[in-house]
Amino acid sequence: MQRILSSAVIVGLLVATATAFAITERLKLTKSPITGTKIVRAYLSPRAHTTAAVNVRFRRTDLVTVTVDDSGRHSVDTIVAGERLPAGRHTFTWDGRTDAGTVAPDGTYRFEVHLAHQRRTILLPNPIGLETKIPAVLEAGAVRPDFSPDGDHQSDTVTIHYKLSEDAHALVYVDGHRIVKSRSHLTKDKVSWGGKVDGKLLPPGTYVLTIGAVDLAGNVAAKTKQVSVTLRYITLGTTLASARRGAVFRIGVSTDAKRYRWSLARRKGTSSARVLELRAPSSRGTYVLTVTEDGHSARARVRVK
Numbered sequence: 001m002q003r004i005l006s007s008a009v010i011v012g013l014l015v016a017t018a019t020a021f022a023i024t025e026r027l028k029l030t031k032s033p034i035t036g037t038k039i040v041r042a043y044l045s046p047r048a049h050t051t052a053a054v055n056v057r058f059r060r061t062d063l064v065t066v067t068v069d070d071s072g073r074h075s076v077d078t079i080v081a082g083e084r085l086p087a088g089r090h091t092f093t094w095d096g097r098t099d100a101g102t103v104a105p106d107g108t109y110r111f112e113v114h115l116a117h118q119r120r121t122i123l124l125p126n127p128i129g130l131e132t133k134i135p136a137v138l139e140a141g142a143v144r145p146d147f148s149p150d151g152d153h154q155s156d157t158v159t160i161h162y163k164l165s166e167d168a169h170a171l172v173y174v175d176g177h178r179i180v181k182s183r184s185h186l187t188k189d190k191v192s193w194g195g196k197v198d199g200k201l202l203p204p205g206t207y208v209l210t211i212g213a214v215d216l217a218g219n220v221a222a223k224t225k226q227v228s229v230t231l232r233y234i235t236l237g238t239t240l241a242s243a244r245r246g247a248v249f250r251i252g253v254s255t256d257a258k259r260y261r262w263s264l265a266r267r268k269g270t271s272s273a274r275v276l277e278l279r280a281p282s283s284r285g286t287y288v289l290t291v292t293e294d295g296h297s298a299r300a301r302v303r304v305k
Contacts, residue, residue: 033059033118036089039126046096046103048218052128053093054111061086063116068094068109069123075112076104082116096130106130131217137170139163140211140225147256148233149195150294154256157192158229160211164188168215174207185216195231204296206230233296234260241289242303243280250277251300257293264289264302280304 040053058064066080076098092111098104109128114121140162147158160180162170164187172180172191177198182191193209195202208228213221237252252275253260259272265281280302281287287302 031059032122033062033115033120034113034122034124035059037124037126039128040091041128042126043129043131043215043217044094044096045130045132045215045217045219047132047134048220050218051093051095052109052130053091054124054126054128055089055091056113056124057089058085058087058115060118062118065114065116066092067112067114068104069112070104071108073123075099076109079111094128103132104130106132129217131215131219133166133215134219135168135213135215135221136165136223137162137211137213137221137225138165140227142227142229145227145229146232147195147229148231148296149201150233150257150296152257152294154258157194159190159192160209160227161190162188162211162225164213164221166215168213168221171212171214171221173210173212174202179209181214193229202231204232204235234291234293234298236289236291236298236300239300240303241300242305244305245284246280246282248277248279249302250275251289252276253291255291255293260291260293262289262291 034056036057038055040055041051044050044052062085063082064080064085065082067075068077068079070076077094078099079092079094096104107130109130111124112121113124140160142158142160144155145158147155149156160172167185167187169185170182170189170191171178172193174197179197180191180193182189206228208226210224210226212224232254234253234255234257241249241251243249259270261268261270262276264278265287281304284304287304289300289302291298
């Protein structure tokens with residue numbers, strides 16, 4: 001009798017194992033009712049009025065409930081409650097608030113989808129981040145604040161180095177116009193500016209750049225930094241020089257061009273010197289010295305005694 005019972009138990013275990021295996025294999029072959037999950041926006045901030053969104057495709061029409069769960073798998077907000085949704089693509093959006101209307105705490109969340117007819121509940125693996133902390137610009141500066149965007153590949157841009165309090169995109173403004181948004185969202189990086197606003201090159205002069213930041217959730221930095229830069233092509237050390245008739249005089253030339261042209265009275269020439277030495281005209285009077293590089297010029301009056 002005992003032997004018969006033992007055989008029956010063994011047969012029962014084999015049948016149960018085979019059944020479980022068959023069910024497992026069938027589940028493997030069963031297609032997921034949700035496909036093509038895409039996180040449209042992975043970060044949000046109620047402070048910045050930004051939202052998170054997910055886009056999914058349902059294989060079949062069903063009664064759908066979509067909730068947002070925290071990291072402990074607790075539901076914090078119901079996006080869709082038992083609505084009949086057809087097969088196809090649907091986008092669900094969360095504004096960072098709970099069912100009670102309060103702002104959810106900062107953290108990581110996930111969308112959960114329940115399909116009533118198919119008796120399936122699927123927690124989407126894609127995380128979304130809620131962040132209300134405002135970033136700050138801790139440091140900012142230009143290694144070489146003078147630049148000349150004349151296309152000669154010599155200091156055509158100015159480089160701004162910065163350090164932020166958290167991962168965020170750096171923003172650079174001049175006179176209220178945003179001129180740069182960094183591709184990187186590293187806390188420490190650099191950006192370059194070529195002297196243009198809305199595609200137009202600014203005239204020579206000194207400009208104050210404001211360095212700000214916006215994090216991935218859309219929070220904009222309240223603490224910014226300012227950096228002064230000088231856009232110049234070619235300048236002379238003075239706008240008025242004096243010299244005796246026929247005597248040699250000197251005047252400083254500031255440019256990153258390898259060579260430039262000069263003209264004084266009826267004489268012309270080229271030079272690469274940072275201090276230009278010229279002989280004054282033999283007649284008394286006031287003359288104009290012009291230096292030019294790549295179409296950009298600077299002038300100074302020369303009084304000959």
